[in-house]
Amino acid sequence: MKTYETLVAEALTVVPEILPWDLQSRLEQAPAPLLLDVREPEEYAAMHIPGSLHAPRGILEAAAQWGFEETLPELVRARDSEVVVICRSGRRSALAGRTLVEMGFKQVQSLKMGVRGWNDDGGALEDADGNEVDPELADEYFRARVRPEQMGP
Template identity: 50%
Template sequence: MARRYSELVEACRERVGELFPWELQEELDAGRPILLLDVREPYEFEAMHIAGSLNVPRGILEPACEWGYEETVPELVEARERPVVVVCRSGNRSLLAAAVMRELGYRDVRSLRSGLKGWNDFELPLVDGRGEHVPLAAADAYFTPRIAPEQLGPRPAR
């Protein structure tokens, strides 16, 4: 039976632990050795991300987690026993990615609930690709949804 994207995300939510932005900030402040894995596309990461995050786009995640591929990311492969928190824009791609990583043997992988949008809503710091602070107003504008009418799908007949 085919599922909708939202149903697939919700199914992952049942199998993957999540934490809210303030919980992640508390763990980072406490010095927990967390690998922050940002699974957004490189252009999204370049615009803004949490300082210290590793960018591995969702599209190459599986081979990036294994030795022997052009996409292999050694730091990620070696993190199977390390706490990993996966982040994306809103917390959906990160749930899918974390579920896959659990299947690949990552023992302590969670998803950032509400994603970077929620991180920004809590006014937690973001940096750009040069490592410079992103002003809150700029991040607010960036995270404002921009859905075109054709992306909403056909309207039901009346």
């Protein structure tokens, strides 16, 4: 049986990671990569990297292909362009990145440490209304909240 950690490790054999500070620098160059946030809608609405496109993992395959209600033309057109996949910590983005690679996307990377690492590095975050998110508020939002019953035997 594979674990979540095993699946992520396998995904990272085909999806390279980019560090938050390297992404900051990369965004200053043209053409900038497409930022694809694959977190859940409420996570994205609470805070996200400005300019990122949102496609939750649950609809990623349909969002990345023509002909579906979920199709995101910007994503489909980025098949040959640089795409940086983003999540909270860098795990879901690795799994989503692997899916995109399997779908034929050529230049996929996963943001190592996710938006949590982005915030720690001083990267800007905004909410659903485009308002800047205070970094300390983001720190609290990203704090792990694993309950005792979730720790297992």
